[in-house]
Amino acid sequence: MKALHKFLNRIVAAVLSLLLTCAVVGAQDSAKLDDLFARLQKAGAEEAGRIESEIWIEWSKSGSPAMDLLLQRGRDAMAVGDNLAAVEHFTALIxxxxxxxxxxxxxxxxxxxxxxxGPSISDIAHTLTLNPRHFGALSGLGAILEETGKPERALEVYKAALAIHPNLEGVLDAVERLETTAEGQEL
Known part of the structure; x- marks a missing residue:
């Protein structure tokens, strides 16, 4: 019985050690992202592109090689235009x-x-619930709103994305385009 307790104590100690390590790594990852987002706010367009790439790298880390592989397989499927296969990979990952x-x-x-x-908007909502700073998800939502004839709401969402990433490629143009259209309608 004593041997079993010692064994269980070692397992509990190992699990606690692992959890504490994960918490420290998670805090470091969060601190790294916080730093990247702070730098992104002050960056010029060229530097912002490099910082954005670093953010995407951090966002793409699941913490599991198997999950990272599913993410990559889905991205590879999208890259060759096989979006149905991509959905399957991403669904398995989720x-x-x-x-x-x-x-x-x-x-x-x-x-x-x-x-x-519809499913895209639902998944964007999940993304933003888990990661409210996800400028990519906001950009995608803005595009959907614009394409479905909701330019005022699209403009709001695009501006929210720009509040996070002031140099977000494509979104700056979308805001300018939508503001110019809105001004033309007011005349």
């Missing part, structure tokens, strides 16, 4: 890692590419 925001965002993009705006 089933295994439902708290991984980038899985939801990637599937939202695949659904968008398929023209399935």
């Amino acid at each position: 089933d295994q890692a439902p708290d991984f925001a980038e899985a939801w965002n990637a599937r939202a993009t695949a659904y968008y590419n398929l023209g399935d705006y």
Whole structure:
């Protein structure tokens, strides 16, 4: 009986050690992202592009090589235009890692590419619930709103994305285009 207690104590100690390590790594990752977002606010266009790439790298880390592989397979499928296969990969990823925001965002993009705006918006909502600073998800939502004839709401969402990433490529042009259209309607 004593041997069993010692064994269980060692397991508990090992699990606690692992959890504390994960918490420290998670805090470091969060601190790294906080730093990247702070730098993004002050960056010029060229530097912002480099910082954005670093943010996407951080967002793409699931913490599991198997989950990272599913993410990559889905992205590879999208890259060759096989969005149905991409949805399958991302769905498998979400089933295994439902708290991984980038899985939801990637599937939202695949659904968008398929023209399935309802599921895309649903996945964007999951993404933003898990990661409120996800400027990519906001940008995608803005595009869907614009394409479905809701320019005022699209403009609001695009501006929210720019509040996070002031140099977000494509979104600056969208805001200018929508503001110019709105001004023309007011005349």
